[in-house]
Amino acid sequence: MIDTPLCNDPLPLEELAGYGLGELAGADEQRVEEHLFACEACARTAESLTSLAAGIKECVRQGRVTAAVSGGFLDRAAEQGAKIRQYRLTPGATAQCTAAPDDDFVAIRLAGEFAGFSGLAMDIAFENLDTGERGSFEADALPADQTFGEVVLLHPGGVVRGYPRSQWTIRVRGSKGPDEELFGPYILDHTPWDRLPGNQ
Amino acid sequence: MLMIEKLRAGEVREPDRIGSFVLGAARMMVHETRRRPRESPVSEHGAELPPALPAHGDPLASDHLARCLESLAERERSIVVLTYYGEQSSAEIANALGLEEGNVRIIRHRAIGRLRGCMGQREAAP
Numbered sequence: 023m024i025d026t027p028l029c030n031d032p033l034p035l036e037e038l039a040g041y042g043l044g045e046l047a048g049a050d051e052q053r054v055e056e057h058l059f060a061c062e063a064c065a066r067t068a069e070s071l072t073s074l075a076a077g078i079k080e081c082v083r084q085g086r087v088t089a090a091v092s093g094g095f096l097d098r099a100a101e102q103g104a105k106i107r108q109y110r111l112t113p114g115a116t117a118q119c120t121a122a123p124d125d126d127f128v129a130i131r132l133a134g135e136f137a138g139f140s141g142l143a144m145d146i147a148f149e150n151l152d153t154g155e156r157g158s159f160e161a162d163a164l165p166a167d168q169t170f171g172e173v174v175l176l177h178p179g180g181v182v183r184g185y186p187r188s189q190w191t192i193r194v195r196g197s198k199g200p201d202e203e204l205f206g207p208y209i210l211d212h213t214p215w216d217r218l219p220g221n222q
Numbered sequence: 223m224l225m226i227e228k229l230r231a232g233e234v235r236e237p238d239r240i241g242s243f244v245l246g247a248a249r250m251m252v253h254e255t256r257r258r259p260r261e262s263p264v265s266e267h268g269a270e271l272p273p274a275l276p277a278h279g280d281p282l283a284s285d286h287l288a289r290c291l292e293s294l295a296e297r298e299r300s301i302v303v304l305t306y307y308g309e310q311s312s313a314e315i316a317n318a319l320g321l322e323e324g325n326v327r328i329i330r331h332r333a334i335g336r337l338r339g340c341m342g343q344r345e346a347a348p
Contacts, residue, residue, distance in 0.1 A: 076303060089300050092310075094318055095308040098308055163295055165296070168319060
């Protein structure tokens with residue numbers, strides 16, 4: 023069993039995370055460094071945060087995580103070599119979509135006047151067009167990209183490649199004070215890559 | 223190495239200040255590294271790094287972390303992904319998502335705490 027050293031005055035996790043991200047001001051950065059230099063317990067915590075950060079990055083890179091992101095994120099990921107298939111939909115629009123064998127991610131960009139809305143929620147209904155099976159689920163507290171005016175949903179390519187021929191109907195709900203506004207529907211008509219004409 | 227040799231030879235005039243000197247030199251190296259393009263440290267040194275991370279070395283731990291990430295609230299997961307995969311600062315994330323920078327840090331802090339809890343890690347408590 024490995025003994026975990028104790029610390030009489032441990033640095034807050036938030037401060038250690040900020041230090042790891044290079045977000046601390048000069049004096050705070052120096053104070054944290056000097057503490058880490060002298061405190062094995064906090065140094066271990068800082069090390070575990072570094073490990074966690076790298077693990078998160080690897081999970082996303084391996085296509086294990088679905089998340090709402092920003093348009094800027096897509097640009098940066100593409101610059102770093104990620105292959106991202108993107109579909110941008112306005113309310114009421116339908117997109118024919120798929121995922122190619124080498125797509126790292128599929129990004130669904132739902133356009134709307136989302137500025138000023140807090141707590142966007144999303145209702146998703148799907149139908150398997152081969153079997154007729156239907157289902158639905160919802161997601162709460164989605165962030166919207168205010169620069170591009172859209173909700174950007176990042177899906178791992180491997181997950182989308184596993185979808186059957188199916189139709190997905192998405193509606194976004196936003197609250198502004200006591201009022202609720204609906205956006206959509208946004209419809210995705212998904213066909214597996216190997217069932218597209220020319221790929222069979 | 224030069225500093226260690228000088229220290230052993232008794233040629234350092236103020237040995238009590240050696241810690242400050244080493245920290246200062248390390249800080250300058252970190253600042254110099256940060257001034258370079260963000261992707262450069264990994265592309266430059268990635269091949270030299272040992273596979274010390276759960277996601278690289280232990281598929282079970284990696285599966286566990288992926289499940290922990292999926293268990294976060296949507297906004298928490300977004301900010302974690304934007305921070306650690308997108309390498310975006312809390313200011314950039316706040317600007318993109320229309321949040322206060324302080325809120326981004328709070329959400330990120332809460333998410334990290336949940337992930338650590340989910341992964342069975344704990345703080346350096348007194």
